[in-house]
Amino acid sequence: METQRLMRVVMFTLCLSAMSGLMFNFVLPDMREEFGLTTAQVSWVSSSYSLIYGVGTVLYGKLTERIQLRNLITIGLLLFAVGSLVGLFSQVFWMVLVSRCLQAVGAAAIPATAMLIPIRYIAPERRGSAMATAFVGLSIGSALGPIVSSLVASIADWRWLFSIPLLILITIPLYRKYLKEEELQSSGKFDWLGGGLLTAAVTFLLLGVTNGSWWQPLLGLLAMGLLIIRIRTAAVPFVDPGLFRNKNYTLRLIVMFIVSGIGFSLHFLSPLLLSEVQGLSPGWVGFVMVPAAIASALLGKAGGRLADGRGNTYLFLVAVGLLLACFALLSTFIGISPVLIAVFLILGHVGQTFVMIALSNSVSLSLNKEQAGVGMGLMQMLNFISAGMASGVYGKMLDVKSGIHWNPVHFYTEGNLYSNIYLVLAVLLIAIMLFYYVQFGQRESEGIVLESPN
Numbered sequence: 051m052e053t054q055r056l057m058r059v060v061m062f063t064l065c066l067s068a069m070s071g072l073m074f075n076f077v078l079p080d081m082r083e084e085f086g087l088t089t090a091q092v093s094w095v096s097s098s099y100s101l102i103y104g105v106g107t108v109l110y111g112k113l114t115e116r117i118q119l120r121n122l123i124t125i126g127l128l129l130f131a132v133g134s135l136v137g138l139f140s141q142v143f144w145m146v147l148v149s150r151c152l153q154a155v156g157a158a159a160i161p162a163t164a165m166l167i168p169i170r171y172i173a174p175e176r177r178g179s180a181m182a183t184a185f186v187g188l189s190i191g192s193a194l195g196p197i198v199s200s201l202v203a204s205i206a207d208w209r210w211l212f213s214i215p216l217l218i219l220i221t222i223p224l225y226r227k228y229l230k231e232e233e234l235q236s237s238g239k240f241d242w243l244g245g246g247l248l249t250a251a252v253t254f255l256l257l258g259v260t261n262g263s264w265w266q267p268l269l270g271l272l273a274m275g276l277l278i279i280r281i282r283t284a285a286v287p288f289v290d291p292g293l294f295r296n297k298n299y300t301l302r303l304i305v306m307f308i309v310s311g312i313g314f315s316l317h318f319l320s321p322l323l324l325s326e327v328q329g330l331s332p333g334w335v336g337f338v339m340v341p342a343a344i345a346s347a348l349l350g351k352a353g354g355r356l357a358d359g360r361g362n363t364y365l366f367l368v369a370v371g372l373l374l375a376c377f378a379l380l381s382t383f384i385g386i387s388p389v390l391i392a393v394f395l396i397l398g399h400v401g402q403t404f405v406m407i408a409l410s411n412s413v414s415l416s417l418n419k420e421q422a423g424v425g426m427g428l429m430q431m432l433n434f435i436s437a438g439m440a441s442g443v444y445g446k447m448l449d450v451k452s453g454i455h456w457n458p459v460h461f462y463t464e465g466n467l468y469s470n471i472y473l474v475l476a477v478l479l480i481a482i483m484l485f486y487y488v489q490f491g492q493r494e495s496e497g498i499v500l501e502s503p504n
């Protein structure tokens with residue numbers, strides 16, 4: 051019973067975290083006008099949050115080896131609240147930027163600990179349902195974020211958005227109650243150099259994608275090379291190189307990276323499709339996308355039960371099937387009624403939620419206790435990097451004007467480019483489904499899913 055209450059607290063925390071990550075994207079024009087900034091300047095409100103949040107998940111994951119989980123989440127949530135207070139009373143742009151950075155430093159503790167709590171507190175045979183509870187929180191937050199942002203901005207100053215994350219303070223005593231004292235796994239010096247190289251690699255790679263430059267990705271690759279040398283030579287490296295010799299782990303990370311990038315098209319391309327092809331206003335675009343987020347929240351627990359009852363591979367194949375149906379329908383009926391587009395998006399969003407449950411659960415089961423912190427942190431970070439890179443790739447693809455369509459059953463005069471992109475994504479999903487089934491499906495029963503990490 052206590053573990054169920056704990057997972058509900060995790061769900062609420064993730065909901066507020068997801069809302070905070072999204073809400074401020076909708077008021078950037080208001081900030082730009084108030085402070086007299088360019089679009090590039092004000093975009094750092096989102097970019098800085100994303101960069102710190104992405105890297106912070108791994109750093110917090112590593113720190114769980116040295117700091118009690120309940121102390122780490124307490125520190126993170128307090129920093130998150132302090133950042134929110136700074137933003138609430140900000141009068142100049144640099145204060146807004148500082149507040150978002152502080153929020154990100156604190157919020158990064160949330161996904162890191164949220165993925166570890168099921169590993170440490172939930173039996174493997176019930177872990178799928180626990181993971182599903184966490185992702186339900188993310189789905190609810192994603193659905194509420196745009197709605198709350200539009201509502202607050204329409205009736206009050208945008209700064210009041212910073213008051214909503216303060217609700218997270220009520221979870222601290224609950225975490226202190228339900229999270230027990232644990233035996234720490236690591237001793238010795240913390241590999242700050244390795245952590246710094248990882249931070250530099252991720253930062254430069256994401257900045258390169260965002261800015262479209264060539265030298266920043268080169269610096270990122272250089273930092274990555276130095277990190278590889280560091281983890282092979284350090285006495286106590288930031289990332290144990292043995293982690294990447296775990297085939298079950300590394301193959302699933304690769305699959306997650308690719309599928310996350312494909313799934314991100316639902317968030318990146320769908321609003322543009324509804325605006326440019328369907329001709330909807332921003333308000334109606336949000337309205338069309340809300341049912342998909344709500345469906346993901348309502349059906350998330352069903353995905354968890356499928357993972358526990360039928361296995362992670364079964365859930366993964368069902369999830370990819372839903373995504374495949376979504377993209378095939380979008381590619382074929384790109385110019386149909388927005389109501390049916392909303393139905394197609396439900397298939398895709400539910401499929402993406404199921405994919406994340408299946409992969410997160412199977413990744414957690416492929417790690418031993420000593421590897422779990424940094425291993426799950428790396429998973430979260432790669433998921434974030436995938437979304438960042440995908441946005442750059444989709445943006446470049448949309449710049450290519452094409453009057454032809456590749457889907458032979460697409461008969462609409464508009465939306466050819468979107469139809470082609472969704473068709474390519476559907477083909478990629480078929481390839482991933484076949485690879486995953488061949489690699490895991492023929493030998494993975496739930497007795498084998500509780501794999502040794504070798």
